Amino acid sequence: MAEAALKTLDTLSCPICLDLLKDPVTIPCGHSYCLGCIKDCWGQDDQKGVYSCPQCRHIFSPRPVLNKNTMLAELAESQRKKRLQAAPAAAVSAAAVSPVGSGGVECDICTGTKQTAVKSCLVCLLSFCEAHIQPHYEIPAYKKHKLVEASVNLQEKLCCRHDKLLEVFCRSDQQCICLLCVMDEHSGHKTVSAAAERDEKQKQLMEAQRESQLRIQQTEKKLQDLRGAMETLRRSAQAAVADNEKIFTELIQSIERRRSEMNELIRAQEKVELSLAEELQKKLEQEIADLRRRDSELKKLLDTEDPINFLQCFQSLSSPPQSAGIPQFPISPLFSLEKLKKAVTEVMEQVEPKLVTFSGGFISSSLTAPSQRVPPGYFHLSQTRDDFLKYACQLTLDPNTANPQLALSGRNKIVTVMHLPRPYPRHPERFDRVQQVLCRESLFGRCYWEVEFNISNGDIAVCYKNINRKGEDSESGFGSNDQSWSLIHRGSRFLFKHNREETAVPVVSNSSRIGVYVDQSAGILCFYSISDTMNLLHRVHTTFTQPLYAGFGVYGYDHFVQICELKYNTDKS
Template sequence: MAEGSFAVIQNQLSCQICLDLLKDPVTIPCGHSYCMSCIAGCWNTGGQDQAYSCPQCRHTFDSMPHLGRNTILAEMVEKLKLAEDPPAVPEEPSVDICYAGPDDVSCDFCIGKKQKATKSCLACLASFCDSHLQPHFEVPRLKKHKLVAATRQLEEQICAPHDKLLEVFCCTEQMLICMQCAMDGHKGHDIVAVAVERAEKQKEFGKTQEVYQQRIQEREKELQVLKEAMETLKHSAQVAVEESERMFSLLILSIERRRSEVKELIRAQESTEVGLAERLLEQLEKEIAELRKRDAELAKLSETEDHVSFLQSFQALHATAGPENIPFIPVHQSKPLEDMKKTISYLQEKIDNFCQEEIGKLSGIATYVQLIAEPRTSDEFLQNCSNFTMDLNTANNCLCLSEGCKEASNTIKVQCYPNHPDRFLHPAQVLCKEGITGRCYWEVEWSGESGVGLAVAYKSISRKGSGKESKFGSTHQSWSLRCSPSKYSFKHSHDKIEIPVPVSSSARIGVYVDYRAGTLAYFSVSDTMSLLHRVQTRFTEPLYPGFLIGINSKVKFYQKSIILHPIASLPNCE
């Protein structure tokens, strides 16, 4: 019955022209409905004088009726379409079953192919997938169990001798034990719950984490410095390649110029010698022609029968037939050319030998460039001791040197030092006698509210200038770490870098220099060494340790310092 009613409605809502469901239905004045495009196409096929009639009832209209869309019929057609083709009901999504892989923790309760475990129970000592875990959320007794992320380490939480959970901690022997162990082998020991011991260890955790974070920062600094060193090496190599290309181009240009000059000399000599030879050739050819002419006259004279004429002509010919000195210009081309060839060959040999010798030096330098493992602890740095001594001839008049020139203090009191060209006139600072051209490390201790500057400097630094002209860290010839109780900073020329004050507040500072590698590093030294600052640069002169000392402050060498693998020993300053 329902199907019959549906067919009747579908027939009523169909266009009698295209026999399909109405599209944009319009109703004409006689009451019949059609698709707008169908009725318009039907009426537009005739001429201007055609009659407009209904295709069903044949009712005729004087003019073409207005075709307005019947919205009610349009809605009914849409509802009929939905009833005829109902939208597909989306299927319930299937539950994905995640099976355990080789690296996953598997469920201990799955039979056959095991699913991946999501939780482990510390009370059940088993791991569960999502489906087998449900009782722990529903059963009241199981809800009290401690659940953790799935782990393979459950067996490690079991006491091997007693097959029980490790749930207490023996402070006496510093180990996890079960309750049976506490009553047997650990009777009388200081036993606490694991949660209590965890809380105690948690207090130390922050300090340990702080140490690791500090080490991470140090290693990251070292990594950054190493990257900068690599970039510096690459840049230096590129500059060296470009410079060598330029120099070789100039050398080739010079050789080409000399080659042209030699070629011109050879051609000039050739032109001179050939000119002389050509003139000699011309002279000889004329002489030969003259001799042939006289020879012909003699032949002709021998045939004459006039004795008087013969005697007269013969006398004249015989007078000019005597030997004549013919000018001769010797041609010696081989000797100059041989000498020139020898000279060029000698020059080539000298150039080859010079290039080979110089390239050999460069190869030696390149072979030396290597990454040398730096010492990590103060003991490693100080395993072989060598002393540094402050140079009294460089000390400013406000500085008092003591302890065999191992200590310097700024007492404001002017010292009666003799005049010396190496003495610093204005900054209260002093240089050491010993220069550095290798790997070197030393430690100093400082004190005083005004602080100190721990520097390395070239010997060429100004001594007479006022202020920044000769102050350590303010010039291109020096590098300085400024230390005070409240502030640390590093200075070189116009660059200044603020440095966090060390946590240990140690007044002992270690200074490390690798001259060839261009490395300068400062360390805060206590029970451990922590990096304060590191510089990667290129040193062009020997370095000398130096100290800038504030008012009522002092600095002294700690124990002894070590010089590692110096390139060359430098004489002490007078």
């Protein structure tokens, strides 16, 4: 009896509104709908002049004449009366559901006050509240439909060309397609189901998350060691001040001036050491924050059930961020005044000249120690490639900034111009008009990197993070504003451009590799042609007021720029 009742309910339900048929009509393919529902559905196709059945997709042209099915109307009215007499529990359940709140998804079937949707159907392409989703659980014809968490982006699950459900992934073109696409423009490509590709990508994402968590642990260990060294430094400095006070309080008034000088020197040494350590501390804390934020995004993506949404978000999170190559500054946490104590004990009668001699030596060693830790070439530019490789940094391209005409590959180390735009999601940091892309990592201190290219028209640039991302080249192009500095490649010749002013580069080079050196604090930017030797193309001396980011502009079809892997030394002391 229950099965027969369900079949009757299935027959008398409109596939569009999922309610009992109202003024039922039967179209030529044999399916029945509410008169108002099918009119509204076909009204959207009036401009095309081609109409189809919402269930079987059978196409009609011209538009069929709709006549009321009196038999179905009588049966539906009878069923409606039975519902009213039985006071169905579904009505009570629907009344208990709260209206849609802020950020919720509306039920597409509710009339009047919209209730909150609990599920979306990938076959019906509709979202349903608790009451209206029941037919999908009870009616056999709907039980094969794919239900997911309520989503407002159901139209994104449709192929923009064929209006069919996206359920296949093309590995050749790295995009989601429908079954008609498989037989059309993706014929012969390597394709799998979206669910299978999600499983494969999920494995990669889990590995990326594991690496991310390992990076967090390693960086936290570095931060812990740094904090320990800083605390030791503070205690040692405090102990040195206390010893110094004890020694000088026993001396005669004639050496009071020397006591004051020694205190100042110890504090100055502490300040120099701590300033270097605190700067490094900020960088390590920022890297941990970035890694934690990315780990949170990875966890959220792993919990995503929708394979299409998963795959569309996968590319921007799949590649782990590279270490910024933060330099390590050695800290000398211990201060010693043993020489001073010995001098006072042995030569009390000659305290004044002895202390003058000692304090002079202490001043010399204290003030020169920090500069000795500065890498060679700080006050003059390096001359050999090995000198520059000491400052090599690891860079990766940021998918969230890439123009849709650009494709990233090789663990986000290669950018290539494509003939067809990539289906990147919308992002406020993306260049929408100019074919440009930025690197993910900021350039800290002194940095050096190299790129390989096959372009005859492109840019190699550095810029501030707040460079304009929207609009034409005159607004957001590298070198077209005061926030970017760009070496422009034209065949075998180069131009340098900043704030719309171009400078001709007299050097002609056929090398396909360019090296870039930046010293942010000194305001130095250099471009080199790399072959058997390094040839300086252009040098800039300016003042950088914000963190810098490497960027590239690529304009010819199939042209590419690749960030080179360089062996680098994180200890640049």
